[in-house]
Every structure is written in C-alpha cells, then in structure tokens.
Amino acid sequence: MTTPLEKEIATYTEANPRSEELHNQAKNHMPGGDTRNSIFWDPFPLYVTDGNGTTLTDADGNKRTDFVNNMTTLILGHRPPEVVAAVAEQLEHGLSFPAPSPSVVRWAELMCERVPSLDKVRFVNTGTEATLNAIRAARAFTGKQKLLKCEGAYHGNHDAIQISVVPPIDQAGDAESPNSVKAFPGISDTAANDIYIAPFNDIVATEKIIREHAKELAAVIVEPVNGQCGMVPSKPEFLEGLRRITDELGILLIFDEVIAFRISYGGAQDYYGVTPDLTCFGKVVGGGMPVGAFGGREDIMSMWDPQEGTPTVQHAGTFNGNPMTAAAGVATLENLTPEKFDYLENLGESLRSKLRQLFAELEVPMGVTGVASLFALQFTSTEVVDYRTFATNDKDMLKIMFIGLLNEGFVMSNRCAGNVSTVHTEQDVDALVQAVRNVLTRAGYA
Ligand SMILES: Cc1ncc(COP(=O)(O)O)c(C=O)c1O
Numbered sequence: 001m002t003t004p005l006e007k008e009i010a011t012y013t014e015a016n017p018r019s020e021e022l023h024n025q026a027k028n029h030m031p032g033g034d035t036r037n038s039i040f041w042d043p044f045p046l047y048v049t050d051g052n053g054t055t056l057t058d059a060d061g062n063k064r065t066d067f068v069n070n071m072t073t074l075i076l077g078h079r080p081p082e083v084v085a086a087v088a089e090q091l092e093h094g095l096s097f098p099a100p101s102p103s104v105v106r107w108a109e110l111m112c113e114r115v116p117s118l119d120k121v122r123f124v125n126t127g128t129e130a131t132l133n134a135i136r137a138a139r140a141f142t143g144k145q146k147l148l149k150c151e152g153a154y155h156g157n158h159d160a161i162q163i164s165v166v167p168p169i170d171q172a173g174d175a176e177s178p179n180s181v182k183a184f185p186g187i188s189d190t191a192a193n194d195i196y197i198a199p200f201n202d203i204v205a206t207e208k209i210i211r212e213h214a215k216e217l218a219a220v221i222v223e224p225v226n227g228q229c230g231m232v233p234s235k236p237e238f239l240e241g242l243r244r245i246t247d248e249l250g251i252l253l254i255f256d257e258v259i260a261f262r263i264s265y266g267g268a269q270d271y272y273g274v275t276p277d278l279t280c281f282g283k284v285v286g287g288g289m290p291v292g293a294f295g296g297r298e299d300i301m302s303m304w305d306p307q308e309g310t311p312t313v314q315h316a317g318t319f320n321g322n323p324m325t326a327a328a329g330v331a332t333l334e335n336l337t338p339e340k341f342d343y344l345e346n347l348g349e350s351l352r353s354k355l356r357q358l359f360a361e362l363e364v365p366m367g368v369t370g371v372a373s374l375f376a377l378q379f380t381s382t383e384v385v386d387y388r389t390f391a392t393n394d395k396d397m398l399k400i401m402f403i404g405l406l407n408e409g410f411v412m413s414n415r416c417a418g419n420v421s422t423v424h425t426e427q428d429v430d431a432l433v434q435a436v437r438n439v440l441t442r443a444g445y446a
Contacts, residue, residue: 004400004442004443004444005396005399005400005403007442008400008403008404008407008439008442008443009042009043009403011407012043012403012406012407013043015060015062015407016044016046016058016059016060016062017060018047018058018059018060019044019045019046019047019058019059019060020043020044022047022059023044023045023047024044038071038413038414039414040414041402041403041414042399046058046059046062046406046411047059051066051074051078051079052078052079053077053078053079053423054066054077054078054421054423054424054428055078056078056411062409063409064406064409064410064411065409065410065411065428065431065432066078066411067410067411067412067418067419067420067424067432068411068412068413068418068419069419069421070283070288071259071283071413072227072259072262072283072284072374072419073283073284073286073288074288074421075262075284075332075336075344075373075421075422076287076332076335076336076421076422076423077421077422077423077424080331080332080335080423082331082332082334082335083287083288083328083331083332083335085331086287086327086328086330086331087287087289087324087327087328087331089327090103090323090324090326090327091324093323094323095322095323095324096318096319096322096323096324097322097323100321101321101323101326103323103326103327103330104123104321104323104326106326106330107123107321107326107329107330107333108120108121108123110329110330110333110334111281111285111293111295111333112295114265114266114267114270114333115261115266115267115269115270115279115295116266116269116270116275117255117269117275117276117277117278117279117295117296117297118279118295118296119295119296119297119298119301120295120296120298120301120302121293121294121295121301122293122294122295122301122304122315122320123291123292123293123320123321123325123326124291124292124293124294124317124320125290125291125292125317125319125320125322125325126156126282126290126291126292127155127156127256127258127280127281127282127283127292128156128157128158128292129156129292129317130156130256130258130280130281130282130292130293130294131155131156131158131160131161131221131254131256131258131280131294132156132158132160133294133313133315134219134221134254134278134279134280134294134296135147135160135161135218135219135221135254136313137252137278137294137300137301137303137304137313138218138219138252138254138277138278138300139218139219140303140312140313141218141252141299141300141303142218142219142250142251142252143218144215144216144217144218144251145194145216145218146194146195146196146213146216146217146218147160147161147194147195147196147217147218147219147220147221148195148196148197148198148206148209148210148213148217148219148220148221149161149163149164149195149196149197149198149220149221149222150197150198150199150200150206150222150223150226150386150387151164151167151172151178151197151198151199151200151386151387151388152164152165152166152167152200152226152228152229152386152387152390152391153165153200153222153223153226153228153229153256153387154223154227154228155221155223155256155258155280156258159187159188159190159191160191160194160195161191161195161221162182162183162184162187162191163180163181163182163183163187163191163192163195163197164178164179164180164181164183164195164197164387165183165228166183166228167179167181167387168181169388169391172387172388175199175205175388176199176202176205176208177205177208177209178197178198178199179197180192180193180195180196180197181197196209196213196217198210198220199386199387199388200222200226200229200232200234200238200385200386200387201232201234201235201238201385201386202238202386203235203237203238203241203242206238206241206242207241207245210245210246210249210251211245211249214249214250214251217249217251218251218252219251219252219253219254219277219278220242220246220251220252220253220254221254221255221256222234222239222242222253222254222255222256223255223256223257223258223259223260224239224255224256224257224260224263224268224269224271224272224274225259225260225263225268225371225374226386226387227258227259227260227374227417228415229369229384229386229387229390230369230370230376230377230378230384230390230415230416230417231259231369231370231371231374231375231376231417231419232369232376232384232385232386232390233369233370233371234272235385236272236274239272239274240272240274242274243274243275243276246277252277252278252300253276253277253278254276254277254278254279254280255267255268255269255276255278255279255280256279256280257269257279257280257281258280258281258282258283258292259283259374261281261283261284261285262283262284262344262372262373262374262419263341263345263371263372263373263374264341264345264372265336265337265338265341267279267281271372276296277296277297277300278294278295278296278297278300279294279295279296280292280293280294281293281294281295284332284336285329285332285333286325286328286329286332287325287327287328287329287330287331287332287333288328288332289324289325289328289329290319290325291325291329340422341372343422344372344373344420344421344422345372345373347373347420347424347425347426347429348370348371348372348373348374348375348419348420350426350429351375351420351429351432351433352368352370352375354429354430354433355368355375355377355433355436356368358433358436358437362437362440362445362446364440364445364446365379365380365381365394366378366379366380366381366397367380367381367382367383367384369384373419373420373421374417374418374419375417375418375419375420376415376416376417376418377398377401377412377416377417377436378390378393379393379394379395379397379398379401379416380392380393380394397443397445398415398416400439400443401416401436401439401440401443402414402415402416404438404439404442404443405432405435405436405439407439408435408438408439409435410431410432410435
C-alpha cells in the first residue's frame with residue numbers, strides 16, 4: 001500500500017520532470033547536486049527560472065505562490081519595480097569598484113536612522129559574516145572569550161556558533177542547562193568549549209547560566225525571533241531579562257536580526273523596545289542581493305575605525321558595501337515605510353489565525369508560530385516556545401505537508417516556515433489555508 005507521502009512524491013515527480021533532469025545533471029558536479037543544503041529536499045528540489053511578485057516559475061513552467069521569499073529576504077516580493085530600476089541604473093555604471101560609492105553612504109544612513117541601537121554600521125556579504133564580526137568585536141572589546149547562545153538557534157555557518165543548532169535530543173542534556181553540541185563534524189573543539197547553551201525563552205534558567213560564567217562571557221547572542229524553530233518570538237521578559245543581566249555583568253548583548261529585522265520598521269529591537277549593544281543583519285537589507293551588516297554602539301564600532309592608524313579589529317572584504325547590493329538595499333529600505341509594516345503585520349496575523357481556526361476545526365495536532373510577517377506550521381499539539389518543544393514535531397507529517405503544498409501550487413521552506421511580502425494579499429492567504437486543508441484531507445488527517 002502506498003503511503004500518503006509516497007503519493008505526494010509520485011505526484012510531485014510526475015509534474016516536475018525537467019527539475020528532476022536538472023538535478024540528475026547537477027549531481028555530476030556538486031555533492032548531491034546541491035550547493036546550499038537549506039534548499040535541498042527529497043527527491044529533488046525545484047529548479048526555478050523566474051520570480052515575479054508572489055509567483056515562482058520552475059523549469060517545467062509550473063507556477064506556484066511563493067511564501068519563502070528567499071528565506072525571508074524578498075519583503076517587497078520578487079522583482080519589485082523600484083529595486084529593479086535601482087539595480088539596472090547601477091548596472092550602467094559598474095558592478096564593483098575598489099572604492100566606496102555614494103550609495104553606500106545613503107545605505108548606512110538609512111540603517112542608522114531606523115534602527116535604535118545603530119550609531120555606526122558596517123556592511124558584509126552574508127549574515128554569517130555579520131555574526132562572525134559581531135562576535136569578534138565582543139571578544140576584542142571585553143577581552144573575554146566565551147559566548148552564550150540559545151539552543152536551537154542558527155546564527156550562520158561559522159564555527160563559533162555552529163553549536164547546538166538542531167542537537168539530537170539524546171545528546172542535548174538537561175533542558176535547563178543544555179550541552180554544547182557541535183552541529184556536525186569539522187567544527188573546532190575550541191568553538192564548542194567556548195560557548196554556553198541556554199534554553200530560549202527561559203529567563204530563569206538562562207540567568208543562572210549567565211551568572212555562573214559571567215567572568216568569562218564576552219557576549220550573549222540571541223535571535224529575537226527564533227527562525228530555525230519556526231519563527232518563534234521571544235517572550236518580552238526574555239529579551240528584557242537578557243538586557244538587564246548583561247548590563248549588570250559587563251557582557252555585551254548581540255541581537256541577530258538577520259530574519260527578525262523584518263518584524264518592524266526599526267527591527268526587532270524597535271518592536272520589543274530592548275536595545276542591544278550590537279546587531280547583525282542580512283537578507284532584507286540587501287534587497288535580494290548578497291548581504292550582511294553589523295553595527296551598534298559607537299565605542300564598540302570605533303574599533304574598526306582606520307583613521308588613527310591600524311584599527312583594533314581588521315575588516316576587509318572584496319565585495320563589502322558593493323554598489324549593486326547598496327543600490328538594491330537603498331531602494332528596498334526607502335520603500336519599506338511604517339505603513340508597509342502595518343500591512344505585513346495584519347496579513348501575517350490573519351494567516352496565523354485562519355490556520356489556527358482550520359486546525360481546531362479539523363482537530364489535527366498542529367499549531368502555528370510566528371509574529372508580524374513570519375509564520376510556521378508546527379506538527380505538534382505542544383505549544384512551541386523553544387527548541388525542546390519544537391523537537392516534538394511529527395517529521396513525517398511535515399514532509400507530507402511540504403511536498404503536498406508544492407503539489408497544490410505553494411512554496412514554503414522545507415521546514416514549512418514562511419512569510420508574507422508586501423505583494424501578498426488576503427486572497428493568497430485564503431488560498432494557502434485551503435491548500436493546507438486539501439493536503440490534510442488527502443493524507444487522511446481530516
Ligand atoms: C538568524 C540568522 N542568522 C544568520 C544567518 C546567516 O545568514 P547567511 O545565510 O546570509 O550567511 C541566517 C541565515 O538564514 C539566519 O537566519
């Protein structure tokens with residue numbers, strides 16, 4: 001007897017022969033045909049040829065409504081006219097220069113104007129570089145080595161924080177004092193020894209860990225909305241508590257807003273009213289081009305200042321602040337008005353509440369997490385507030401839903417997380433809710 005997952009995969013395979021062919025070709029030259037694990041799925045990913053507004057077209061000509069927006073990046077949707085025009089204009093003048101361009105000045109100004117804690121900012125090309133540099137700054141500034149991060153948080157692909165991202169529960173240790181577990185082989189022992197792991201959203205347990213190790217801790221790095229566990233928002237008291245304790249103990253507080261910058265005009269710190277010492281950015285701020293940025297307090301950021309001779313901390317990068325990304329970034333930020341954030345928040349809330357109603361009506365063990373424009377399906381009746389509750393998800397049900405939604409004409413991340421852009425509408429929301437219902441019905445859950 002074929003299982004619901006096998007049925008969905010058979011439908012998917014039949015509808016996407018060109019993507020399958022491309023994937024078989026890709027496997028000849030890239031391991032598993034893949035160069036970015038986060039967008040791989042079984043039996044093969046879709047090969048996309050075009051993005052326009054809310055629509056993705058694949059190599060077979062299938063059109064689907066995209067709720068991924070390149071992992072939360074494309075907040076104005078695919079190919080927004082203002083951003084395309086700015087990039088086209090820059091194309092006429094050059095792709096990259098061995099000198100700063102005027103647009104980077106405007107870009108930095110826009111970031112510092114809207115994000116409360118940013119006295120100064122620096123640009124890089126990935127969120128990974130942003131967290132790497134912020135962590136380095138914290139170590140240089142405090143003269144201390146150790147870090148604290150939350151279990152189940154992803155902060156990019158470098159050793160210092162590729163720890164306890166999705167740790168196997170049987171290795172994760174005590175929930176209130178989790179083990180530090182390397183994400184995979186190849187991460188240095190030093191990185192694993194230099195980090196303490198705290199339970200997200202549990203300020204009592206986290207405070208205990210911080211106080212115990214305060215003398216060695218350079219920084220606490222936290223994602224105000226945990227993307228990897230399904231866009232799980234911090235409880236306000238968690239972030240407020242972290243600020244209070246780190247202030248008291250001389251530890252820097254780093255917000256990783258690579259995703260969470262998306263939740264309000266001034267980012268997550270504006271939304272929560274908590275001011276970190278340093279903040280890391282990516283995704284949205286580059287308008288669809290490769291990007292990262294980090295910034296914060298004047299006295300910390302001045303460590304990079306080269307005007308008085310060799311700066312305390314060195315920072316090079318061939319493509320840092322490149323004019324193509326700067327053009328896209330400026331156009332995006334200039335179009336991201338407070339009204340657009342109100343629209344995103346209302347649409348996101350509508351989607352989450354309609355999904356919750358559906359799950360209640362069908363009596364399926366599912367939930368929804370998220371905030372503002374961010375959402376994720378949770379395949380568990382447990383309320384997801386941290387990594388341990390997230391780990392109760394039914395992974396088979398997730399796979400059925402993910403492939404089933406592709407068959408229904410919707411793209412979500414392969415963890416069934418998503419986000420709305422300013423070009424999504426209530427009709428898109430209703431269509432997605434109906435598609436979720438259809439998949440559940442086909443799979444026999446309803
Ligand atoms: C919270 C967070 N931090 C850092 C990163 C790393 O960004 P990048 O993929 O641009 O290196 C990501 C990427 O998804 C992220 O979600």
